[in-house]
Amino acid sequence: MMPSTLADELKNRRAENVKILCQLLSIPSVSADPQCADSLHQAAATLSELFQIAGTGWSCEVMPTAGYPIVWARYRAPGNRRRAIVYGHYDVQPADPLDLWTTPPFKPTLRDGKIYARGATDDKGQMLTHILSALAWMKTKGQLPIDLDYIIEGEEEVGSENLERFLAEHRDELKADVAVISDTSQYAPGWPAITTGLRGIFACEVRVHGPRKDLHSGVFGGAIPNPIRELTRLLSLLHNEHNEVQVPGFYTDVVPLTDADRAGFAELPFDQAAFLAETGAIGLRGEAGFTPLEQRWARPTLEFNGIYGGYTGPGPKTIVPASATAKITCRLVANQNPDVLMKSLEEFLRSHLHPSCRLEFTADHGCPAFLMDRQSPFLQAASKAIEAGFGKAPVFIREGGSIPVVATFKRLLEIDTLLLGWGQNTDNLHSPDEHFLIEDFHRGTLASAILWEELANV
Amino acid sequence: MMPSTLADELKNRRAENVKILCQLLSIPSVSADPQCADSLHQAAATLSELFQIAGTGWSCEVMPTAGYPIVWARYRAPGNRRRAIVYGHYDVQPADPLDLWTTPPFKPTLRDGKIYARGATDDKGQMLTHILSALAWMKTKGQLPIDLDYIIEGEEEVGSENLERFLAEHRDELKADVAVISDTSQYAPGWPAITTGLRGIFACEVRVHGPRKDLHSGVFGGAIPNPIRELTRLLSLLHNEHNEVQVPGFYTDVVPLTDADRAGFAELPFDQAAFLAETGAIGLRGEAGFTPLEQRWARPTLEFNGIYGGYTGPGPKTIVPASATAKITCRLVANQNPDVLMKSLEEFLRSHLHPSCRLEFTADHGCPAFLMDRQSPFLQAASKAIEAGFGKAPVFIREGGSIPVVATFKRLLEIDTLLLGWGQNTDNLHSPDEHFLIEDFHRGTLASAILWEELANV
Numbered sequence: 001m002m003p004s005t006l007a008d009e010l011k012n013r014r015a016e017n018v019k020i021l022c023q024l025l026s027i028p029s030v031s032a033d034p035q036c037a038d039s040l041h042q043a044a045a046t047l048s049e050l051f052q053i054a055g056t057g058w059s060c061e062v063m064p065t066a067g068y069p070i071v072w073a074r075y076r077a078p079g080n081r082r083r084a085i086v087y088g089h090y091d092v093q094p095a096d097p098l099d100l101w102t103t104p105p106f107k108p109t110l111r112d113g114k115i116y117a118r119g120a121t122d123d124k125g126q127m128l129t130h131i132l133s134a135l136a137w138m139k140t141k142g143q144l145p146i147d148l149d150y151i152i153e154g155e156e157e158v159g160s161e162n163l164e165r166f167l168a169e170h171r172d173e174l175k176a177d178v179a180v181i182s183d184t185s186q187y188a189p190g191w192p193a194i195t196t197g198l199r200g201i202f203a204c205e206v207r208v209h210g211p212r213k214d215l216h217s218g219v220f221g222g223a224i225p226n227p228i229r230e231l232t233r234l235l236s237l238l239h240n241e242h243n244e245v246q247v248p249g250f251y252t253d254v255v256p257l258t259d260a261d262r263a264g265f266a267e268l269p270f271d272q273a274a275f276l277a278e279t280g281a282i283g284l285r286g287e288a289g290f291t292p293l294e295q296r297w298a299r300p301t302l303e304f305n306g307i308y309g310g311y312t313g314p315g316p317k318t319i320v321p322a323s324a325t326a327k328i329t330c331r332l333v334a335n336q337n338p339d340v341l342m343k344s345l346e347e348f349l350r351s352h353l354h355p356s357c358r359l360e361f362t363a364d365h366g367c368p369a370f371l372m373d374r375q376s377p378f379l380q381a382a383s384k385a386i387e388a389g390f391g392k393a394p395v396f397i398r399e400g401g402s403i404p405v406v407a408t409f410k411r412l413l414e415i416d417t418l419l420l421g422w423g424q425n426t427d428n429l430h431s432p433d434e435h436f437l438i439e440d441f442h443r444g445t446l447a448s449a450i451l452w453e454e455l456a457n458v
Numbered sequence: 459m460m461p462s463t464l465a466d467e468l469k470n471r472r473a474e475n476v477k478i479l480c481q482l483l484s485i486p487s488v489s490a491d492p493q494c495a496d497s498l499h500q501a502a503a504t505l506s507e508l509f510q511i512a513g514t515g516w517s518c519e520v521m522p523t524a525g526y527p528i529v530w531a532r533y534r535a536p537g538n539r540r541r542a543i544v545y546g547h548y549d550v551q552p553a554d555p556l557d558l559w560t561t562p563p564f565k566p567t568l569r570d571g572k573i574y575a576r577g578a579t580d581d582k583g584q585m586l587t588h589i590l591s592a593l594a595w596m597k598t599k600g601q602l603p604i605d606l607d608y609i610i611e612g613e614e615e616v617g618s619e620n621l622e623r624f625l626a627e628h629r630d631e632l633k634a635d636v637a638v639i640s641d642t643s644q645y646a647p648g649w650p651a652i653t654t655g656l657r658g659i660f661a662c663e664v665r666v667h668g669p670r671k672d673l674h675s676g677v678f679g680g681a682i683p684n685p686i687r688e689l690t691r692l693l694s695l696l697h698n699e700h701n702e703v704q705v706p707g708f709y710t711d712v713v714p715l716t717d718a719d720r721a722g723f724a725e726l727p728f729d730q731a732a733f734l735a736e737t738g739a740i741g742l743r744g745e746a747g748f749t750p751l752e753q754r755w756a757r758p759t760l761e762f763n764g765i766y767g768g769y770t771g772p773g774p775k776t777i778v779p780a781s782a783t784a785k786i787t788c789r790l791v792a793n794q795n796p797d798v799l800m801k802s803l804e805e806f807l808r809s810h811l812h813p814s815c816r817l818e819f820t821a822d823h824g825c826p827a828f829l830m831d832r833q834s835p836f837l838q839a840a841s842k843a844i845e846a847g848f849g850k851a852p853v854f855i856r857e858g859g860s861i862p863v864v865a866t867f868k869r870l871l872e873i874d875t876l877l878l879g880w881g882q883n884t885d886n887l888h889s890p891d892e893h894f895l896i897e898d899f900h901r902g903t904l905a906s907a908i909l910w911e912e913l914a915n916v
Contacts, residue, residue: 203776217787224742236694283812286681312764327769400679
């Protein structure tokens, strides 16, 4: 456990820590907006200054990239056995629509125990807890029990285009035991959580060609192949009535849910009526034999993201269209290979194609899923730290989306990532009135401070 | 048969008739272009002047409408037993792209035995034959054997918005035995034809709703219904592998092709390789058991004209879309009821809809098919006139598209329409370098002159 002086120190520094957070939140570092370029650099500089005051053993460089710089802070102390990488990002989503904000997005405001600002949780507030926890260690102990590398980028909200090259270039210097990211959420208020799994993904586009150009449906219709018909027919073959994907081998490599996984998910509160109300759907439609949480966290999907072909303006137009196109993404779970499955999907579609049509298949990016070993000692260490910081043991949840950097850490650095979410799903990430519960901010900082010792003791 | 003086008169008037045609073709009466408004009125006035010179028994009014006027010329003679309505239009399609014309579209030019100009066949040239034939009768005989009503509108190329009201208002004055329209084509060079059938149509739009707005496919995908999946699944149920429409009752009222119909179609030259090359399709896909001509002329279809939903921009976007929409038209054949079938289609889709989705069905216009009785004496009369004018008996063909005025004549005036095409499919209707074979123009005028007597004798 953490020396009590550290807990006291964090308690004493609460006002000061909120002030630092507000300073960072007042910088409009919107990476999508070229007019905010100066603010991005200012945010990086502000972080760098924080690390400058940390003291002995610390170094910090603002590393230029082809885009916005990466803040790379390092802590090294003789005798430390473990090293962790902390990833975060100082850029934020655009703030519009501005008129839906109660107070201006870049004037951080405390209200009802929450701090309101763009980036409050995503990710300035959450990321900052891991810096403030280290500063508390330095202030009270003059040292940390673990070596740390902070990698804080400024392009997460626009695709992290320059991060992978940076990691690849510095791969040898970034040897570590584990990575830590706080850019997810708790499961629900009062349900602190560790996200132990992320789904992977692959994306592709399928186009069916019929005639060379749109034809008069009166003159030609009835004899000439209609590519919308063929596309919709092909797409209809991809699921059965149990909502199972029909691509051969789609489920072959899926790691089955363990009894412990399913029992853990089943204990989580899930309000189906609220879920439907939130989405506006009038019913659920998921793979038979699995609960909605299992379907979204631990089962692969094949999803149609877009479709278009022929005439799409108002009213009717009597044509046999030249082509029709569908955009497809598959969400993958642990052990599934995006490249292999993308190929299987293409072969399945080609094998069922009517000979009167041509098919064009365009493969896009793929990214494998992430699943942390439930027996990992680092996971146990993080669990203890959260229990101490939040007063309740975390639940192990998953996310249905992807966080590409987690796959990159696994692939390039061969380390797992602890996804420790301090915020709530309801914090309005990417929406007006984004906020962060001040109490979650302080709890997260305390949990982070304890984490350094727990990880050091693994 | 026609008195030989009439044939001689037409031979003598060839140059004069071409001159009249050129005068009409030099007027840029593009109804789609508001800047051409004066030319539209000028075209109507030019036609009106032609009728003024016809002589005893004739009257002509340029009838104002909410849009461009309708030229209504009448011929009445005591003792005539029969009356025909001649429909045509003096407006033309836009001429662009202008740079693809060999000679300017409104400077009629004779080249290789053809007259090149916008409107040469569609419809000024073909329509004019029926006026010139009557003038020849007046010149040589001082009378016509049949009463005539010419209804020549100026809005055919923009939807004939004011025609139906005009016909309804003058319904009682427009009692006739049969209508005559020359706004179709011969089957092929050397194959004069009468179009005895047109397909009908109905149009609708089908929208499937899933969630209220686009959702993150990682967070929600797997549990929330995907409307593109549901729409494509529903659409895939509409045809079977024999390309037969699966809507209950879709074929119930179809008048079967007779052996004579099929034998007649089978005699027509049809080059499948040329047909595929023209359309750019790599294969045919039509209802099993029917030839391509039968499929296009005499069988109903269900065609997808457009589809859209979700993200349709470049690259992938990971959403479960809120909705997906398809545009559908059905081509109908004789005896099918557009309203009944539209309702059947809606019921079929609703009965197969998955309960997790909502379906929105928007009905658009419908128009029944037209099929002329092969035993009609008017058809026999027209056949004789064409044989005399073109030197070869016409074949009976059909068209896969609709000509709404034909359905209107049937519904309002309870008369059939003789569709007598003098031009060729290859005359570049609606395209640059539209033309009309001068010989077809003269043959058509002769056939028309003979037609008046043949119809009078029915």
